[in-house]
Amino acid sequence: MRISDDAVRLGLLERATLVLNRSWQPIHVTTVRRALCLVFREVARVVSPATLTTYAFEEWMLEPVPPGQLAIRSPSIDIGAPEVILLARYDRVPCHEAPFTRRNLFLRDDFTCQYCGRRCASDHLSVDHVTPRSRGGRTTWENCVLACVGCNSRKADRTLKEAGFRLLRQPTRPRWSPYLNLRPQQRLDSWAKFAPEKRRRVGS
Numbered sequence: 001m002r003i004s005d006d007a008v009r010l011g012l013l014e015r016a017t018l019v020l021n022r023s024w025q026p027i028h029v030t031t032v033r034r035a036l037c038l039v040f041r042e043v044a045r046v047v048s049p050a051t052l053t054t055y056a057f058e059e060w061m062l063e064p065v066p067p068g069q070l071a072i073r074s075p076s077i078d079i080g081a082p083e084v085i086l087l088a089r090y091d092r093v094p095c096h097e098a099p100f101t102r103r104n105l106f107l108r109d110d111f112t113c114q115y116c117g118r119r120c121a122s123d124h125l126s127v128d129h130v131t132p133r134s135r136g137g138r139t140t141w142e143n144c145v146l147a148c149v150g151c152n153s154r155k156a157d158r159t160l161k162e163a164g165f166r167l168l169r170q171p172t173r174p175r176w177s178p179y180l181n182l183r184p185q186q187r188l189d190s191w192a193k194f195a196p197e198k199r200r201r202v203g204s
């Protein structure tokens with residue numbers, strides 16, 4: 001399958017697709033590109049969020065793309081960008097913890113300075129050690145927050161008390177969720193019915 005430049009330009013292949021395990025529980029978010037590969041390899045099926053019908057790759061290719069829906073256009077065929085896929089065999093729910101990474105910290109603090117509350121572009125934010133490293137502060141979820149350039153330089157190498165700073169909220173390790181690596185605006189409306197808190201227990 002050749003994928004047209006249009007689709008690439010739209011970034012459609014990099015859009016998020018929700019991954020459900022065999023029991024219809026959301027466990028992960030992947031890209032449209034990888035989702036189509038998994039469906040092509042018969043590891044997963046495309047789910048229509050509206051009807052909950054599932055499709056193998058060939059069936060999905062034949063499915064007309066509903067008006068208003070984004071499609072990957074190739075010279076010979078239009079394929080709807082899957083919003084949700086269902087894994088054929090995997091039935092567990094990952095229980096790993098949120099890894100401490102710079103990206104996850106930005107997502108936890110929602111690109112917001114935890115001292116003045118200003119939302120900034122990532123190049124105006126840095127990771128601040130609440131208790132400075134020079135005072136034994138560790139690089140952990142509980143001791144690191146985002147700070148804007150101004151707050152970071154005002155606080156410098158001082159503790160909160162010394163600098164007279166207060167945190168907007170106590171930093172904690174985020175709970176794992178299938179949406180951990182996503183900014184809220186990347187979520188699709190159609191995922192709401194698969195939200196973990198709404199899901200019904202399937203099987204035993």
Ligand SMILES: [Zn+2]
Binds near residue numbers: 118150
């Ligand atoms: Zn600030």
